[in-house]
Amino acid sequence: MPDWKHHVFVCTNKRPPGHPKGSCADRGCAEVAAALSAAVEMDDDLLETVKVQTTNCLGPCRSGPTFVVYPEGVWYGGVTAADVGEIVREHFRGGRPVARCLLGSG
Numbered sequence: 001m002p003d004w005k006h007h008v009f010v011c012t013n014k015r016p017p018g019h020p021k022g023s024c025a026d027r028g029c030a031e032v033a034a035a036l037s038a039a040v041e042m043d044d045d046l047l048e049t050v051k052v053q054t055t056n057c058l059g060p061c062r063s064g065p066t067f068v069v070y071p072e073g074v075w076y077g078g079v080t081a082a083d084v085g086e087i088v089r090e091h092f093r094g095g096r097p098v099a100r101c102l103l104g105s106g
């Protein structure tokens with residue numbers, strides 16, 4: 001069984017148009033999930049230590065796109081694909097979550 005250092009769950013939930021909560025799909029989660037997956041898949045070290053999975057609603061819908069990194073339970077919100085490189089470098093490689101992208105920081 002793999003021993004992931006970081007297990008990343010990215011919300012890709014989509015709700016119907018006009019839903020009061022909206023959804024991460026409305027806010028660009030597909031691009032964020034694709035950027036995270038691509039960054040990991042292109043790096044042999046990260047492939048062995050980071051697992052990226054898409055998931056349904058994580059709860060903080062209005063702050064999407066959201067994802068959570070376990071086992072530490074670090075939440076990101078309002079992330080764009082342009083933020084992914086910094087998150088991979090600082091958090092997944094360096095062990096330092098990117099404060100400006102954390103849920104509730106914006």
Ligand code: FES
Pocket residue numbers: 011012013014022023024025056057058059060061062064066
């Ligand atoms: S729709 Fe993504 S957290 Fe709810």
